[in-house]
Amino acid sequence: MRSLYGKFIAMTAAIMVISGLIAFLAVNTYYHQYLKGQNDEKNMTIAKSVASFIQSNEGLDLGDYLTTQSAVGYKLYVVNERREVMQYGEPFRVENLAEKAIDQVLNGDVYHGMRDLPSETFVTGFFSNESANTVGVPFDYKGQAYALFLRPDIKMLFTEVHYILGGMVLVMAGISLLSMLLVAKKLIDPITALTAATRKVGEEQFTGTLSIHRRDEIGQLANSFQQMTEKLSENDRIRKEFISDVSHDFQSPLLNIKGYAQLLLDDQLSEESRKSYASVIQSETERLSSLTKQLLLLTSLDQLSSPLEMKTFALDEQLRETVRKYRWLLEEKEMSLSMDIDEVRYTGDPAFLEKVWENLVLNALKYTELGGAVDILLTEGDNDITVTIRDTGIGISEESIQRIFDRFYRADDSRTQETGGTGLGLSIVQQVVKLHGGTVDVVSRIGEGTSFTVRLPKL
Secondary structure, three states: OOOHHHHHHHHHHHHHHHHHHHHHHHHHHHHHHHHHHHHHHHHHHHHHHHHHHHHHOOOOOHHHHHHHHHHOOEEEEEEEOOOOEEEEOOOOOEOOOOHHHHHHHHOOOOEEHHHHOOOOOHHHHHOOOEOOOOEEEEEEEOOEEEEEEEEEOHHHHOOHHHHHHHHHHHHHHHHHHHHHHHHHHHHHHHHHHHHHHHHHHHOOOOOOOOOOOOOOHHHHHHHHHHHHHHHHHHHHHHHHHHHHHHHHHHHHHHHHHHHHHHHHOOOOOOHHHHHHHHHHHHHHHHHHHHHHHHHHHHHHHHOOOOOOOOEEEEHHHHHHHHHHHOHHHHHHOOOEEEEEEOOOEEEEOHHHHHHHHHHHHHHHHHOOOOOOEEEEEEEEOOOEEEEEEEEOOOOOOHHHHOOOOOOOOOOOHHHHHHHOOOOOHHHHHHHHHHHOOOEEEEEEEOOOEEEEEEEEEOO
């Protein structure tokens, strides 16, 4: 596979060749359409002035005069009525002047060979060194008819100025090509660096920084790539932590189940111990089931890129139904519950929002001591609705508040083991609320309680 640098060189050379060819064809067309006739008329005027001068000066030495004219840049082809040919200046490369043209001029007519030369290219049109590519005029000298055929001597027309201009064009072309190569290298070097960095990312090597400092599109691409690499590195770290946390959370109950199952194999085990061990196994199984369900829910939330399944439903009824599910826990812990709920109809995904209220209400009940209180408020504003769930529980430290929405994070690991938490509930809450365009705010004090406030915009 050819490198981009090689392709750029090939494309530059091809563009130069093609542009030169197009320019040549354009100039050629312009010459044939406009300049060819003008060139013929210009040289015809010169030829007539030469013939007129000869005829008006009877004592003129024809040979010397014509030699002088050829010296200033013309090729002269003279034929007398006896068909004797005299040439002055450089000889023509091709002697193809037709006898008909000679007779035509000797008979007093003019010959437009430049204008009528059947040529298709600029080179053979303007530079063609043929005797047919001339203009012809008649003149009389000492009582004898002559035919004078004239054209410019191209070699003599190329003076020092023309060579200087030609040299300038060549130097400009060379400098332009060299400059393009240097610019191409400057453009391609960072792309090469990006390619190498991309290869490393493909091998899951997310470390290192790109030393590309530009303000153009390549610089923007490098900055975006660097940000992407940093994000991938962070995602890779989170993924590994996630796997580690999941493994730990599955391993602990599995070890408990395995250990107590082995104990149950003891034939000498009392019925009371058997029931106790079976209860632990059942509890750990339920814990695994809950963890699996929440992991599946998080996975579905992560993959959710299309709009939610929006429905308009009674949000106040959904909150009341959530509280009814956990009425037994309220009574068991002898807790008081107050509900200040407006009648609100909201358009959102009821299945996902139900998980939000379940997690927040269950957390409030689990982390509140016996005889505590839970308050639930639902208010409707002009542009949003607000749900506040407040408890008088153990509270959350200021340091932990910054991380409570991280997956598998537990503010108090020992306390979580008691309550059976998975560390995924608040992650689910935040993600569902975010998908609805809302926010979750937390206010908490250790030993005083916690308040979660969910604000959802009206969609």
